[in-house]
Amino acid sequence: xxxxxxxxxxxxxxxxxxxxxxxxxxxxxxxxxxxxxxxxxxxxxxxxxxxxxxxxxxxxxxxxxxxxxxxxxxxxxxxxxxxxxxxxxxxxxxxxxxxxxxxxxxxxxxxxxxxxxxxxxxxxxxxxxxxxxxxxxxxxxxxxxxxxxxxxxxxxxxxxxxxxxxxxxxxxxxxxxxxxxxxxxxxxxxxxxxxxxxxxxxxxxxxxxxxxxxxxxxxxxxxxxxxxxxxxxxxxxxxxxxxxxxxxxxxxxxxxxxxxxxxxxxxxxxxxxxxxxxxxxxxxxxxxxxxxxxxxxxxxxxxxxxxxxxxxxxxxxxxxxxxxxxxxxxxxxxxxxx
Amino acid sequence: xxxxxxxxxxxxxxxxxxxxxxxxxxxxxxxxxxxxxxxxxxxxxxxxxxxxxxxxxxxxxxxxxxxxxxxxxxxxxxxxxxxxxxxxxxxxxxxxxxxxxxxxxxxxxxxxxxxxxxxxxxxxxxxxxxxxxxxxxxxxxxxxxxxxxxxxxxxxxxxxxxxxxxxxxxxxxxxxxxxxxxxxxxxxxxxxxxxxxxxxxxxxxxxxxxxxxxxxxxxxxxxxxxxxxxxxxxxxxxxxxxxxxxxxxxxxxxxxxxxxxxxxxxxxxxxxxxxxxxxxxxxxxxxxxxxxxxxxxxxxxxxxxxxxxxxxxxxxxxxxxxxxxxxxxxxxxxxxxx
DNA sequence: GTAGGGAAGTAAAACGTTTTATGCAATCAT
DNA sequence: ATGATTGCATAAAACGTTTTACTTCCCTAC
Numbered sequence: 001x002x003x004x005x006x007x008x009x010x011x012x013x014x015x016x017x018x019x020x021x022x023x024x025x026x027x028x029x030x031x032x033x034x035x036x037x038x039x040x041x042x043x044x045x046x047x048x049x050x051x052x053x054x055x056x057x058x059x060x061x062x063x064x065x066x067x068x069x070x071x072x073x074x075x076x077x078x079x080x081x082x083x084x085x086x087x088x089x090x091x092x093x094x095x096x097x098x099x100x101x102x103x104x105x106x107x108x109x110x111x112x113x114x115x116x117x118x119x120x121x122x123x124x125x126x127x128x129x130x131x132x133x134x135x136x137x138x139x140x141x142x143x144x145x146x147x148x149x150x151x152x153x154x155x156x157x158x159x160x161x162x163x164x165x166x167x168x169x170x171x172x173x174x175x176x177x178x179x180x181x182x183x184x185x186x187x188x189x190x191x192x193x194x195x196x197x198x199x200x201x202x203x204x205x206x207x208x209x210x211x212x213x214x215x216x217x218x219x220x221x222x223x224x225x226x227x228x229x230x231x232x233x234x235x236x237x238x239x240x241x242x243x244x245x246x247x248x249x250x251x252x253x254x255x256x257x258x259x260x261x262x263x264x265x266x267x268x269x270x271x272x273x274x275x276x277x278x279x280x281x282x283x284x285x286x287x288x289x290x291x292x293x294x295x296x297x298x299x300x301x302x303x304x305x306x307x308x309x310x311x312x313x314x315x316x317x318x319x320x321x322x323x324x325x326x327x328x329x330x331x332x333x334x335x336x337x338x
Numbered sequence: 339x340x341x342x343x344x345x346x347x348x349x350x351x352x353x354x355x356x357x358x359x360x361x362x363x364x365x366x367x368x369x370x371x372x373x374x375x376x377x378x379x380x381x382x383x384x385x386x387x388x389x390x391x392x393x394x395x396x397x398x399x400x401x402x403x404x405x406x407x408x409x410x411x412x413x414x415x416x417x418x419x420x421x422x423x424x425x426x427x428x429x430x431x432x433x434x435x436x437x438x439x440x441x442x443x444x445x446x447x448x449x450x451x452x453x454x455x456x457x458x459x460x461x462x463x464x465x466x467x468x469x470x471x472x473x474x475x476x477x478x479x480x481x482x483x484x485x486x487x488x489x490x491x492x493x494x495x496x497x498x499x500x501x502x503x504x505x506x507x508x509x510x511x512x513x514x515x516x517x518x519x520x521x522x523x524x525x526x527x528x529x530x531x532x533x534x535x536x537x538x539x540x541x542x543x544x545x546x547x548x549x550x551x552x553x554x555x556x557x558x559x560x561x562x563x564x565x566x567x568x569x570x571x572x573x574x575x576x577x578x579x580x581x582x583x584x585x586x587x588x589x590x591x592x593x594x595x596x597x598x599x600x601x602x603x604x605x606x607x608x609x610x611x612x613x614x615x616x617x618x619x620x621x622x623x624x625x626x627x628x629x630x631x632x633x634x635x636x637x638x639x640x641x642x643x644x645x646x647x648x649x650x651x652x653x654x655x656x657x658x659x660x661x662x663x664x665x666x667x668x669x670x671x672x673x674x675x676x
Numbered sequence: 677g678t679a680g681g682g683a684a685g686t687a688a689a690a691c692g693t694t695t696t697a698t699g700c701a702a703t704c705a706t
Numbered sequence: 707a708t709g710a711t712t713g714c715a716t717a718a719a720a721c722g723t724t725t726t727a728c729t730t731c732c733c734t735a736c
Contacts, residue, residue: 056692394722
């Protein structure tokens with residue numbers, strides 16, 4: 001707000017005929033002020049449309065009611081225009097809406113490491129990091145600055161850090177593989193992303209362990225998250241060249257759509273000759289033909305859990321974690337054999 | 339940052355052996371300080387990892403290098419989970435990335451009218467309102483508080499307000515209708531959204547005028563933006579009940595996908611018997627079968643224009659507008675007759 | 677030899693709030 | 707009657723910057 005014209009606490013004090021202390025105490029429910037005076041002050045504040053200046057307040061109390069959001073994997077995308085995992089694109093909006101109902105604002109901070117650092121960055125009450133990297137430097141930086149943070153997804157290199165929430169990825173992986181198995185699949189191929197985050201890591205681990213149990217040679221085709229549908233098609237080509245598997249499990253919906261397009265173009269019948277599924281639901285999985293079986297993640301549930309965790313962390317200095325959210329398998333045409 | 343442990347300007351001053359004024363002047367390139375001293379101060383600041391406290395600075399200078407973003411139409415959606423127009427979901431990310439490169443942060447402020455107002459809301463340097471309503475109360479509120487703002491889309495009820503950017507919607511409407519016409523369409527149906535913004539308004543106006551020029555009775559089937567693909571299917575049902583037109587023009591990609599699904603389900607050949615196009619490109623238009631002709635909007639271009647406009651507004655108090663961005667028609671299978 | 681002026685630097689005020697430390701009655705316990 | 711407590715309210719300090727006004731020193735011009 002343009003300075004010099006704002007209504008300050010002094011104006012309210014004058015109007016109510018009391019001291020600034022009385023105004024502050026009245027409005028914040030502190031100190032010992034009679035009910036009558038409190039009411040008078042509140043009336044005066046309302047009439048003037050008074051709102052305490054956030055900077056002045058923040059300066060005094062050290063917190064400001066705003067939390068920063070770092071969308072870790074999107075940082076790599078530069079201008080955010082190429083589409084990554086759908087989940088990322090929607091998470092900011094979900095978090096913002098949830099935060100508002102708790103009286104918090106959300107500030108998007110694309111990358112704390114790149115200079116210049118946005119002025120407000122180090123003045124946030126706390127942070128949410130989405131999909132932290134293996135040993136995330138952003139987390140390390142926050143640690144140094146003593147700023148509390150929580151993560152959507154584990155920090156791989158730091159198992160002792162428990163302030164995170166996520167869907168139960170290992171469980172999801174097992175469920176998807178079991179789903180394939182029940183439909184008769186024996187050889188399954190995995191198409192993970194290249195980001196070093198817990199999501200990719202956990203799926204790869206579960207997949208390897210599944211292959212071990214079933215004595216099947218693992219086949220993994222990494223593909224960068226942001227390569228999208230085209231990347232999926234490329235993976236599809238490579239998979240076909242190496243031999244058609246019974247099923248393909250892709251981590252992102254876009255990759256799954258790409259693989260399917262490539263398979264279909266090569267004349268492969270889906271789900272007849274090969275099945276496809278994705279570990280995260282998206283527009284692509286829903287609108288492909290046939291529609292692709294996928295796990296519907298729960299960003300809203302995780303956002304709630306994370307905000308609650310962060311709030312507790314801010315208030316009491318500690319919080320319990322991690323928190324695992326329920327995700328749901330959505331079986332669709334790409335795996336339905338009849 | 340937890341107070342009490344931060345490094346203040348005083349620490350730097352002590353370390354460099356100068357006054358706090360000297361530090362402030364050195365780091366901000368003001369005052370008259372010798373090069374030698376400036377260098378010494380900078381070195382001290384770097385060694386200590388000093389970062390000026392954003393609140394204290396903001397308090398003094400009145401601005402803080404952060405701008406608020408209000409996604410107007412998403413406000414109605416409540417928890418942001420149901421999918422609206424794709425454009426909205428990506429705009430926040432694009433703006434944030436663009437803003438960062440200019441050293442600004444972006445704060446998401448879902449609705450300034452709902453209480454409690456997030457503390458920082460009225461301390462933003464300026465605002466970007468995406469898709470302002472007909473006579474937007476948020477704009478009015480900012481006006482009262484004397485906070486500069488720019489809009490993605492016109493404020494319908496205030497033609498004198500020029501600080502906005504957008505694609506050239508009337509032009510796009512004419513191009514799409516001409517495209518239909520060239521492919522042989524005579525009767526065209528319009529499926530706009532229900533939000534009272536300039537996007538919907540301009541398309542309806544151009545459509546009506548086109549109908550007038552061609553002596554065709556207008557057929558309009560409004561559908562709420564957030565109703566998505568399902569809403570599109572409902573519109574499709576109603577359109578079919580009233581008689582199959584030569585072409586359907588939907589404002590959102592989701593609606594177009596829904597209409598197409600419904601038409602296909604009813605055995606209508608697309609584009610043979612009826613054509614479909616959307617005024618905004620999205621995953622749905624691209625991945626439908628047949629792919630749906632659509633206008634590829636230019637949120638990145640608009641974001642740049644808006645940020646530049648806002649910056650000029652903040653620095654000089656005035657800016658020139660509006661700014662019209664180029665959008666591109668993507669003809670696809672849904673209108674390609676051969 | 678002194679007035680004038682720039683260069684380099686500093687002390688102190690100011691921003692708007694919250695918090696701490698007091699003050700002053702009036703009431704209560706002894 | 708005196709000291710202690712309570713209820714209500716306030717003055718002043720503090721938060722960390724930036725900015726204003728001032729000092730000091732040195733140089734140049736008359």
